Amino acid sequence: MQEEREKSRQLAEFLRTRRACLTPEQVGLPSGERRRTPGLRRAEVAVLAGISVDWYTWLEQGRDIQVSTQVLDSLSRALRLNDSERKHLFLLAAGHLPADHFDPQNNVSLLLQDFLDRQGESPAFVVNSRWDIVAWNRAATLVYGDYEAMSARDRNSVWRLFTTDYAKQLLGEHWEANAKHRLAQFRANYANTVGDPWWEEIIADLHRQSKEFREWWPLHHVVNAPEGEKLLFHPVVGALRFGHLSFQVMDSIDLQVTINIPLDAQTSEKMRKLLV
DSSP, X not given: XXXXXXXXXXXXXXXXXXXXXXXXXXXXXXXXXXOSSSSOOHHHHHHHHTSOHHHHHHHHTTOOOOOOHHHHHHHHHHTTOOHHHHHHHHHHHHSSOOGGGXXXXXXXXXXXXXXXXXXXXXXXXXXXXXXXXXXXXXXXXXXXXXXXXXXXXXXXXXXXXXXXXXXXXXXXXXXXXXXXXXXXXXXXXXXXXXXXXXXXXXXXXXXXXXXXXXXXXXXXXXXOOOOSEEEEEETTTXXXXXXXXXXXXXXXXEEEEEXXXXXXXXXXXXXXXXXX
């Protein structure tokens, strides 16, 4: 409850500050008489957004009310919010990003690709919100497979994890824990795009292709499998021990970078042999 009250307070302050930044002339309204405070009046924002003055006033008072996506989009337009401000509004008022934010990003910048390539013996790759592998370095292809030669479907890490023998051999006895953990992440992203044709198609196909997926998907389990270390069993060089590090790209939060850092001298040496 305390967290929700704080969110409501933050939302109220955000709306007030955005309203104060606009002049009537900027939104096509007459300036009228001299104003005691800068910016638009609440009634003017309400008119521009097509909602009642009372409803908008309750938002600025931090009241606990439910706001629809349509209202938030209308407020975004009325207050001339930029993309970052619009996302901030949705997070404060609805607890999620706007739906159009979840269109997957399939490309990375030259700078990010250069960063991946500079990781040398550490396999590194980037996934989007669908868990598609969208960028990688050479070390990643030598451990996980030739992404360049794969179809778009096969580059989806959830599809590959549940439908290929190679993934099961690579992870050995740790496959189930890794698969459940990735499935929990996949389901969390799906919650933001329920009904999207791409998601519905791949989920249906996974049900047909994987017994484990069929068993685990209806359970809604969230498994907190540790990601600090990863033990892989490569068909050529044998056991590989990596530290597993993931982080989001600051200006592209749809993208997540993962780097597998060799944890011992043996793994480093084996990776150097693969890279020759």
